[in-house]
Amino acid sequence: NLSDKLDKALHVLKGHGQITEVNVAETLKEVRRALVDADVNFKTAKNFTNTVKEKALGQDVLTALKPGQLMVKLVKDELTELMGGDAEGINLSGNPSVILMSGLQGSGKTTFSGKLANYLKTKKTKNPLLVACDVYRPAAIDQLHVVGDQIGVEVFSDREEKNPVAISQKAIAYAKEHGHNVVIIDTAGRLAVDEAMMNEISDIHKAIQPQETLFVVDSMTGQDAVNTAKAFNDTLNFDGVILTKLDGDTRGGAAISIKSVVNKPIKFIGTGEKMEAIDVFYPSRMADRILGMGDVVSLVERAQEQYDEEEARKLQKKIAKNQFGFDDFLNQIQQVKKMGNMKDLIGMIPGAGKAMKDIDIDDDAFKHIEAIIHSMTPEERSTPSLINASRKQRIGKGSGTSVTQVNQLLKQFDQMSKMMKMMQGGGGKKMMQMMRG
Ligand code: GDP
């Protein structure tokens, strides 16, 4: 993927103190190739590397104290600029503010509608109404209801009405009557851009004149994403882009290409299937991510949001006193699960993303661990050193796992305890250095 390629391209510059004009040119050639491979169109990529080269020469990279770092910074700054300036919010000035979702089927409109409703409800204390406007698939209406129930947001639907324009108008009237100050309209998509879909979304758009029209796109669809974005923008002149599925093996190029082709801001990103997996799009963080520096800022913010501070203090005390046990471990696992997808989180730690790429971590991995801990007695949980061979056998049987798996967990637990002690003793910095490698 793009990160790996750029990583390789920048390796020379990062690793070596010395830099020559030849290797600036070589590196930029690699950077350009990486961008093109990641579906950035050739012209954009070429302009990009030319600009970086000019700036590099202007700043006299060759004689700089740390030329490698300076180059990385130039590439990063330029990528950031290419993806847009500061994060742009959603226009919530209407009463109600109407937000229209557009995009192909499977791009993540329904999921994102739920995420956005949840985000606006919790962060901006709004009272959103979700509207089901997919009149072709009854299952789509059900899906939105499931989402609404999950986040505690009301869903407006009308299974008798087959005209999406009429549904949206009824929904807006309903919102006014019932004090909903935001209306999020989830629409139907098709597998490819076609006239019928464009006419339908365009009719809705004209009739309701939304404050905000968002184009939702699957970041894994590469160059197609750019063509789709262009088609929708030509019809709707939309206000912003939502980039979904950035948690998978994504081609970061979509963010760069879409922005440069339609010149509309990317407003939010989707990073998982859960309702919490939504983030404001920050170009500089995305650039970091593409460059493999890790999205530390996002990680820290997300961890802070989800993590109960009181719990954290208690835990710190326990670690300091060597009283960290399996009950706390279980608690930790639950905290981590709340934060979202594990791979996603690990990818945000600098260096760790690459190192742990091959390890298969999914939320299921926790199931065994939880089962094993549940089969321990309270004494065993608080004093793991009690767990001898016969206890291991009992725990293995009780949890439907093997002694090997129990041993594995004990070992992991031991390592984790050690790591935590290290982070405690002002070793946090040391840890980060270790992770950076
Ligand atoms: P729609 O047809 O545009 O309404 O798309 P859906 O919201 O139904 O999403 C299609 C599929 O993509 C569903 O299985 C979602 O769970 C999944 N999905 C949506 N957003 C994300 C995301 O950010 N990350 C991941 N991994 N999956 C997503």
Ligand code: MG
């Ligand atoms: Mg849908």
